[in-house]
Amino acid sequence: MKFERLLVVIDPEHEQQPALQRAAALARKTGAELHLLQVDYHPSLEAGLLDNRLLTHAREAMLLQRREELTARVADLGAEGLKIAVDVRWGKRRHEEILSRAAVLQPDILFKSTHPSSALRRLLLSDTSWQLIRRSPVPVWLVHDAQWNGQRLCAALDPLHSADKPAALDHLLINTSQALQAQLGLQAEYLHAQAPLPPSLMFDAEVAQEYEDYVTTSAREHRQAFDALIAQHAIDKAQAHLLEGFAEEVIPRFVRKHNIDLLVMGAIARGHLENLLIGHTAERVLERVECDLLVIKPGGKE
Incomplete structure (x- = not known):
C-alpha cells in the first residue's frame, strides 16, 4: 500500500482533531501529502429572507474566514516541512462533500475523527462516519478520541x-x-x-x-x-x-x-x-x- 495522499476530514464542531494528529504522524514517516477538508454549514445562510446574491456573498465570506482560520491552525505542521493543502466547502450533507472530494483526489486513506453515536442516529443515517464506512471508495481510518x-x-x-x-x-x-x-x-x-x-x-x-x-x-x-x-x-x-x-x-x-x-x-x-x-x-x-x-x-x- 502506498502512502502518498492522505485526506483528513476536519470537524468544525470540535477543537481537538485526532484525525489530523494520526494523519500527520503517518505523513512524517512517509512524506505523504495532507489534504485537509472542512465542510461548513449554517441554516441561517440557506434560502430565506436574503436574496440569492447576498446569501452567496455571505457564504463565500464565511468560507474564506474558516479557510484562513484552518490555515493558521496547521501552520506549525507546515513549518515542520509537511505538505498541506486546505479546502473548506459549504455543504448541508457533510458526507456527500467528503465522498465527492475523495472521488476526485483518490487518497490512499481517508482520516476522520469519530464520536459516539446512538443506534437511532445510525438508523436515520445521520452520522457521517457510518456513511463513509458504507460508501467510501477508499480506505477509511476512523480515529478514536482515546490516546x-x-x-x-x-x-x-x-x-x-x-x-x-x-x-x-x-x-x-x-x-x-x-x-x-x-x-x-x-x-x-x-x-x-x-x-x-x-x-x-x-x-x-x-x-x-x-x-x-x-x-x-x-x-x-x-x-x-x-x-x-x-x-x-x-x-x-x-x-x-x-x-x-x-x-x-x-x-x-x-x-x-x-x-x-x-x-x-x-x-x-x-x-x-x-x-x-x-x-x-x-x-x-x-x-x-x-x-x-x-x-x-x-x-x-x-
Missing part, C-alpha cells in the same frame, strides 16, 4: 468468507497491515473468529446427534483455511490467532486484552435496506472498541 500509543495493530480476517466477501480482501488487509507495521513500527496481530451454529438451532433430532462431528469439522476447516492464508505471507505463527466466538464479541475482547491501537477490518457494500437495519460487522465492532478502526473495501488501493 494513541502507536504500538499494536490487529487485522481481522475471514478466510472462509462467511460474510460473502472476496478472498482477495484478506490479502489486502494483510498487505496493508504489513505496510503500516513497516512505516509506523506497529506490532501486527492477525485474528480470525469462527463460531459454529449453536446447538439450540439444531431442531432436527438426527442433525442434533451429529452436532459434535459438525463442530469438529467446522473447526478443522477454519483452522486449515486460516493456516493456508497466513502461510502465503511473512507472518510468524505467534502473530496468528484463531479464536472461537462471534466476531462482534471476540474482536473487541481481543482488542482490550492485547491493548490494540488500530483495528484493520474489511467491509463490503450491501443493499440499502440491509445497511439500514443491521449494518456491517465493522459498524457493530466500532460500537464496542475504544481504538482506531481502519476499514478497507474490496478493490481498495495497495
Whole structure:
C-alpha cells in the first residue's frame, strides 16, 4: 500500500482533531501529502429572507474566514516541512462533500475523527462516519478520541468468507497491515473468529446427534483455511490467532486484552435496506472498541 495522499476530514464542531494528529504522524514517516477538508454549514445562510446574491456573498465570506482560520491552525505542521493543502466547502450533507472530494483526489486513506453515536442516529443515517464506512471508495481510518500509543495493530480476517466477501480482501488487509507495521513500527496481530451454529438451532433430532462431528469439522476447516492464508505471507505463527466466538464479541475482547491501537477490518457494500437495519460487522465492532478502526473495501488501493 502506498502512502502518498492522505485526506483528513476536519470537524468544525470540535477543537481537538485526532484525525489530523494520526494523519500527520503517518505523513512524517512517509512524506505523504495532507489534504485537509472542512465542510461548513449554517441554516441561517440557506434560502430565506436574503436574496440569492447576498446569501452567496455571505457564504463565500464565511468560507474564506474558516479557510484562513484552518490555515493558521496547521501552520506549525507546515513549518515542520509537511505538505498541506486546505479546502473548506459549504455543504448541508457533510458526507456527500467528503465522498465527492475523495472521488476526485483518490487518497490512499481517508482520516476522520469519530464520536459516539446512538443506534437511532445510525438508523436515520445521520452520522457521517457510518456513511463513509458504507460508501467510501477508499480506505477509511476512523480515529478514536482515546490516546494513541502507536504500538499494536490487529487485522481481522475471514478466510472462509462467511460474510460473502472476496478472498482477495484478506490479502489486502494483510498487505496493508504489513505496510503500516513497516512505516509506523506497529506490532501486527492477525485474528480470525469462527463460531459454529449453536446447538439450540439444531431442531432436527438426527442433525442434533451429529452436532459434535459438525463442530469438529467446522473447526478443522477454519483452522486449515486460516493456516493456508497466513502461510502465503511473512507472518510468524505467534502473530496468528484463531479464536472461537462471534466476531462482534471476540474482536473487541481481543482488542482490550492485547491493548490494540488500530483495528484493520474489511467491509463490503450491501443493499440499502440491509445497511439500514443491521449494518456491517465493522459498524457493530466500532460500537464496542475504544481504538482506531481502519476499514478497507474490496478493490481498495495497495
